[in-house]
Amino acid sequence: xxxxxxxxxxxxxxGCEAASAAARLGARTALVTHKIETIxxxxxxxxxxxxxxxxxxxxxxxxxxxMGRVADAAGIQFRLLNRRKGPAVRGxxxxxxxxxxxxxxxxxxxxxxxxxxxxxxxxxxxxxxxxVTGVIMKDGxxxxxxxxxxxxxxxxxxxxxxxxxxxxxxxxxxxxSLGLSETLSRFGLKLGRLKTGTxxxxxxRTIDWDRIGRQGPxxxxxxxxxxxxxxxxxxxxxxxxxxxxxxxxxxxxxxxxSAMYSGQIEGVGPRYCPxxxxxxxxxxxxxxxxxxxxPEGLDDDTVYPNGISTSLPEDVQDAFIRTIPGLEDVAILxxxxxxxxxxxxxxxxxxxxxxxxxxxxxxAGQINGTTGYEEAGAQGLVAGVNAxxxxxxxxxxxxxxxxxxxxxxxxxxxxxxxxxxxRMFTSRAEYRLxxxxxxxxxxxxxxxxxxxxxxxxxxxxxxxxxxxxxxGRALLQSLSVTPTEGKRFGLNLNQDGQRRSAFDVLSYPDxxxxxxxxxxxxxxxxxxxxxxxxxxxxxxxxxxxxQAADIAGIRREESASIPEDFDYSHLPGLSNELKQxxxxxxxxxxxxxxxxxxxxxxxxxxxxxxxxxxxxxxLAAGRAAQ
Numbered sequence: 017x018x019x020x021x022x023x024x025x026x027x028x029x030x031g032c033e034a035a036s037a038a039a040r041l042g043a044r045t046a047l048v049t050h051k052i053e054t055i056x057x058x059x060x061x062x063x064x065x066x067x068x069x070x071x072x073x074x075x076x077x078x079x080x081x082x083m084g085r086v087a088d089a090a091g092i093q094f095r096l097l098n099r100r101k102g103p104a105v106r107g108x109x110x111x112x113x114x115x116x117x118x119x120x121x122x123x124x125x126x127x128x129x130x131x132x133x134x135x136x137x138x139x140x141x142x143x144x145x146x147x148v149t150g151v152i153m154k155d156g157x158x159x160x161x162x163x164x165x166x167x168x169x170x171x172x173x174x175x176x177x178x179x180x181x182x183x184x185x186x187x188x189x190x191x192x193s194l195g196l197s198e199t200l201s202r203f204g205l206k207l208g209r210l211k212t213g214t215x216x217x218x219x220x221r222t223i224d225w226d227r228i229g230r231q232g233p234x235x236x237x238x239x240x241x242x243x244x245x246x247x248x249x250x251x252x253x254x255x256x257x258x259x260x261x262x263x264x265x266x267x268x269x270x271x272x273x274s275a276m277y278s279g280q281i282e283g284v285g286p287r288y289c290p291x292x293x294x295x296x297x298x299x300x301x302x303x304x305x306x307x308x309x310x311p312e313g314l315d316d317d318t319v320y321p322n323g324i325s326t327s328l329p330e331d332v333q334d335a336f337i338r339t340i341p342g343l344e345d346v347a348i349l350x351x352x353x354x355x356x357x358x359x360x361x362x363x364x365x366x367x368x369x370x371x372x373x374x375x376x377x378x379x380a381g382q383i384n385g386t387t388g389y390e391e392a393g394a395q396g397l398v399a400g401v402n403a404x405x406x407x408x409x410x411x412x413x414x415x416x417x418x419x420x421x422x423x424x425x426x427x428x429x430x431x432x433x434x435x436x437x438x439r440m441f442t443s444r445a446e447y448r449l450x451x452x453x454x455x456x457x458x459x460x461x462x463x464x465x466x467x468x469x470x471x472x473x474x475x476x477x478x479x480x481x482x483x484x485x486x487x488g489r490a491l492l493q494s495l496s497v498t499p500t501e502g503k504r505f506g507l508n509l510n511q512d513g514q515r516r517s518a519f520d521v522l523s524y525p526d527x528x529x530x531x532x533x534x535x536x537x538x539x540x541x542x543x544x545x546x547x548x549x550x551x552x553x554x555x556x557x558x559x560x561x562x563q564a565a566d567i568a569g570i571r572r573e574e575s576a577s578i579p580e581d582f583d584y585s586h587l588p589g590l591s592n593e594l595k596q597x598x599x600x601x602x603x604x605x606x607x608x609x610x611x612x613x614x615x616x617x618x619x620x621x622x623x624x625x626x627x628x629x630x631x632x633x634x635l636a637a638g639r640a641a642q
Contacts, residue, residue: 030381034400056121094237177275179329255309327354387437
């Protein structure tokens, strides 16, 4: 039986990142997928990034992951969302060419030397006691591994719904995974049922483009990857149209035929990406719902109508789509559908994404209750890194919610669980002023270098950039001006007699490095690559100083770990209700414990006192042993 250090099951966005990350750390890695040609397939909308999601892609890239580079290679409409707002809430996004994305991802995977791709259906897990030791294929083959990463997407007991039709599938044309769900349930993991959906695919040649609006790309595309010098693909427009009263009437009259509203679907759908049925039921008073008509490729006539995901029967889809301006004579290439699937309660996981009840098993992606390519890819990277570290006997890496959106997402999932598919937003991060998309490399690439998951090319480019940044910042802080001196150069500074550095002056509204060169000609020496980063950091400097103490406090709380087998029933001073909640939710550290409903300041003090007492006991035992 062939053995590997890490086996990754699933060739979607989570699986590709997991396999790549494990291999980059030097683990002998296998990627198991139904079909090699489906690696990197974009199952739903042809887009990467967005608000919050774009931050995750930048963080994946900062750790030398694949998604940013692949999106840059496939992007055909780049837009920086919230451009007019502050840098902290800007979201890079690109519409992608499905074929180019798939091909670019497959090139990346095939170029990894110690990664083997195995084609077939992973039916079950090899186990010894509670520990996972490998994979059993549907055709009887077996493979051993020190760590296994499960990234099954929508394949765990996947079931497609189109009206009253039910089709067992992980996605259109591909069989679901049945055995793995039974195995996870057998080991006592809490499973749930979720739902997502997709709209019909349209023939762009039959759309009346003259009757609809247009949304164009940015004039200067902003890449996702630190390694991308320029976007070379032709950039395209999207179409924009809206539903009508006639659309709403047809949907309302047939709502009982929707799989979502006929009682056929058990799973909960994503609140922030609702079906058109949900929109009509919940927001029926609106005069229309916006639809973006997104071409799926430069040489593909298929169009993705973003905004009308549905599980209505095909005849109803055909009828309501034709009431939308520009789509009166459209040809439908594939009907929309809903798909429901099993997921694991993410509170079953450690912060490393390891399953607590099944040593050697890691989970990533929609199996953990998330929705979206970006959330899946970020989890895949973390699971792949930690699976490789576990195989090598090294300690896991845990990302803090104070240093990354990755940390925010994993902390949310493992501490709070989910009641609907989890989607990343900038509002989920308490310290989003410091967790910006533009500084992901500065925050996380040094972490990746320390772990060993950042390649030589990225490391060299990053260190050159960081050296230029540090030199530029040092120069700005070495130059200074008084209010009187500044006034002669048009600087409107407070007349308080205080001397200010060039970095301080740069924090003033509308100030730029170019604008200060009249006063300080030596600013010409600053590397052009780092000017925007210096200007943003100067603008946020005063806020960052205020946040520093809060962030330090959170990190202290996160470092106060709670043993997984801690018996809360023996902790005096807590109510029985709170003891039950703590025992059920099993917070990993003090920061997570503080989020438990009903946790009072007094209860926090009791728990912290116990943790400190335990720490002193451990230290005393260590000294006695010496």
